[in-house]
Amino acid sequence: MSASRSVLLIIGGGIAAYKVLELIRRLKDRGIASRCILTKAGEEFVTPLAVSSLAGERCFTDLFSLTDEADIGHIALSRSTDLLVVAPATADLIAKMATGLANDLASTALLATDKRILIAPAMNPRMWEHPATRRNMAQLEKDGVLVIGPNSGAMAERGESGPGRMAEPNEILAAIEQALAGETRLSPAIGFLGRNPGGLASGPKPLAGKRVLITSGPTHEPIDPVRYIANRSSGKQGHAIAAAAAAAGASVTLVSGPVTIPDPAGVETIHVESAREMLAAVESALPADIAIFAAAVADWRVAEAAPGKLKKQAGAEAPALALVENPDILATVAAREIDRPALVVGFAAETDNVIDYARAKLARKGCDLIVANDVGGTGVMGGDANTVHLVSADNVETWPTLPKSEVATRLIAHLAAMSKAGS
Template sequence: MSASRSILLIIGGGIAAYKVLELIRRLKDRGIASRCILTKAGEEFITPLSVSSLAGERCFTDLFSLTDEADIGHIALSRSTDLLVVAPATADLIAKMATGLANDLASTALLATDKRVLIAPAMNPKMWEHPATQRNMAQLEKDGVLVVGPNSGAMAERGESGPGRMAEPNEILGAIEQALAGETPRAIGFLGRLPGGAATGSKPLAGQHVLITSGPTHEPIDPVRYIANRSSGKQGHAIAAAAAAAGASVTLVSGPVSLPDPAGVTTIHVESAREMLAAVESALPADIAIFAAAVADWRVADAAPEKMKKGAGGTPALSLVENPDILATIAHRKAGRPACVVGFAAETEHVIEYARAKLAKKGCDLIVANDVGGTGVMGGDANTVHLVTTEGVETWPTLAKDEVANRLIAHIARLAQAPKAN
């Protein structure tokens, strides 16, 4: 990207404003200069000093500053750049843009510009889904405003979850670079366009049945002990929520977890691998199946009917047998196989090599692989994944599990809409 490229970054009010500081730093790393306008609401979350320190020049805040108007002016400020970016684009800023209001520096600059505009919406899910916001968004897209996001996931407000999270800095940066190159940026969320520019509306998986497994399985040793792993179910549950937000009818088969059932999802609770397989088969047919559960590979051949006691007999020997392979069972079905079958591979070494082998052996269409050898992945809130197919490997940066889920569902939606080879 040429160092002469520049943007005018308008920072709205909201907790997502703090992410914009990281965006400014990444823009500078790419040689993209950023002049910044910080709204009054934005100043409640970050300061003009922090913005200007990262951007390398003054942060503008006041429409009626005599110095600014004499030196630059709001019209010159909005036109002496290659692109205007609004992040976070609050419901208030979106409403002002859609109706042509101009009562502060940010809205005046947006109305006076002759450049392309890219927005990254961020707000509470109920505000995002409100008919007024959707009308305003429809008007902005009709006016040619570019959109990145929003993502779906947990909100700052306790217990709130759904579409409305601002796209991550790397996602916004990618959209900025596409816009500066004259392309139409892909929407990371579910409003507008999927990557590639195809119009989808707000629900790219509408009419699709998506079957998802999540969490661990517990294989009993006796009535109080079991074999399991450290899976928390956070990634699988996040995928279920993202699929529901994309308009799918979602069936989630969940092993024992401490998470609440995702809203708008049919959840079936199971304990063991055999119970999970039975629940999966009873939930078919499905258009898409995503097997994110960390199913125990083995179970005790004969679980004790009563609690096993320590005693003179010494340590008991456990005879193990293999559990059914749920992913392979569904992927190799000759009748009723989902059109897209996705497996997960949690590895501690040779992650890509083992994932490729698993892809071939299991017969699925895509493997999502990650390294769980370190700390903080199983049970944590972030993940670094590699999408492995017969065509190659796509590696994503470390993202919150909600963001991994959102991007994965968008990726799968593209696969589902792609024309099939003859």
């Protein structure tokens, strides 16, 4: 293959298979080529044509294709790559891997490979928690298989919820890049976030015994019952930080504005709508050792929200909206005298003069650290990558563009070191 990095992507038969199409596109954007094997069950959810169109070459499906066996072969297919990725990794595929079965192209390639394997489990919560799956996952851990996810949340089956949702494409992409870089364990923020059977993705817990409070997402400030003032925040960065803090051993409370992403596993999540609701939830969650204010809180709200929908009247001027300033959550917490967290961290989303504005905000708000980023036309808000500057009273540390999950991992490691130094 012409690309310097490549993966063999094995697509299992689960409803999450549709997410893999997005993963293939993102791999291509990162210069990572992908060959794909689609299982028979996987073909029930996505087509070989869709997979091959995105990957840019033929999608393989049949173990006994004479042309493929003469031209490529399952042995060469599994070894002419840098990494094998199974997504979604169904209970069936996991069981085959754990027991060494090889009765189709996917399982044969997995057994014949001499390369590393990363799996993204996806299944019903009861299947995930079944003792057989627990045993199989423990065996894969012993075999050195890397695991990303699963996440917790609502399932495709009506009324079902819990651990079993496949990790999101950006999370899998971050795990792939770590694996291709030669790391033997995934970073805590993107590694196993479920019940940790057999110690998957376990490691040092630098925040064990610490209480961490995090805000995430936007706030919605009502204009009338159907309209509101908001911003483009997706909550991806704040939620990733909450997941990383939990993986580092902290007891985490996440106060989230309205978002469409699932709650992080192992985190107490409080859902709010407005800035005033967010402040109340934050104050009720104190005391905390570390407070991280990643939410993009609306600066203003309408002074008096209309009780009914504002109607457009022919020939009439647009209604005047009288705005008032919202409470400053970061400054309020940083100024507390009795139960101020030892570390108060703010975020600064700027479109120009990023570092200068961050320094001014640090002094004005009275916090210990500002995480600043440039959101001017970069696709950061709602996107999956971020470029941040850590601004403190005596230093500015600039990080390269990274997946938001990796930003979260590094930030939590940085705060753990700050916390240890200050204790």
